[in-house]
Amino acid sequence: MDISDGPHAQFLATEHWSLLATRSMTWNEIFSRTGTYLTVLSATVVALSLVANATGFGRDFRTFALLVLPLVLLVGIGTYFRLVEADIEDAWLVIGMNRLRHAYVELAPEIEPYLVASHHDDEPGLLQTYSFRGRVGVTHWLSGSPVIVGIIDVAVVGVLTGLICRSAGADTVVQNVVSGMMAVLTLALLGAVAYRRVRRASQDYWARFPSASN
Template sequence: MNPPTLDGLELEAKPHAQFLATEHWSLLATRSMTWNEIFSRTGTYLTVLSATVIALSLVANATGFGESFQTFALLVLPVALLVGVGTYFRLIEADIEDAWLVIGMNRLRHAYVELAPELEPYFVASHHDDAPGMLKTYSFRSRVGLTHWLSGSPVVIGTINAVVTGVLAAVICEASGAGDTLRTIVGVITAVVTVALLAFVGYRKIRHVTRDYRPRFPS
């Protein structure tokens, strides 16, 4: 009985392919767990934040934004912010881990191509472990636009954290007796500084990982 063919090319059984496939499925399962954690942590933070906003609304209706509201806001907003900052840094770490898993699967895919070069035209994802190869596996393109990065979970969570930080700063100013103009200015500046700080820390983490990386199978 003749072996199966693709475009008239016979596929010879490769004993190493089973080990590669097992490792590939292991990385794929780990990547699935990483994405589940990303969604879970993001959802948990948004739930905590929603509960905080609802609680603040109820207290505001009951106290008329008086001193009791300020005290309550100063108690619950730092807790929500702590959860948000922890979520942001974990999302950065999860994205880095996901990138390493993609690199591993691209390397395994490169081994598939070495074992059976005739299969290369059938791969949609990349079999190179450099930056263009990773992006091709992620989005099936060699580069992505600004909208892709802005829609990422870390950017969304970081922006929400900046807003919460600005609101917390405004509440602190209100509790200190500051006027409306000063509260607004302090809140906006605090939010902008928080965005810049979170972006800088996230960039440093990513830069620390990628600085010494050298691809084994560049494009």
């Protein structure tokens, strides 16, 4: 396609701004959903502390906790799944903007040294635009919103399982063992779901402008 004329450049710029606006809305949703979940969790903790002060961690406290913690967990699981989807959508938006930058470089090759973000749509180009590096470390991934929300969900599952075991009359050792097992299982399930979603989204993808092309 010949993109050397003015109208093509205007079309590309319009598309770029559209993707940028969509990415901004995606990030706003990520922050909003994460903040909403943390607010619900904080309110629940405050409510549990007030009930505990009034009932002395007795049967009424366990009943109340068994009513509200599943609701918190439901909100947390839903938030986690949506954050995973939002991260995938954000990756596609970055790929789209990288392709548009590639078109800009075709229009004006002399601008390439001034670009900080990548103009390639393969994995190295995606990482370059995300973090301005060719690779990111474990700390970068661990600080992501889905991971933080997922870890909180795992903790809620552990606490909820402990309360269920306590209400069933299990001793402390059984409570700790079952709670730990359920937390590990939840962590594995959440990680597996996220991995499958990312893999499914990327398995049919092929880069049009890979870094090796230059």
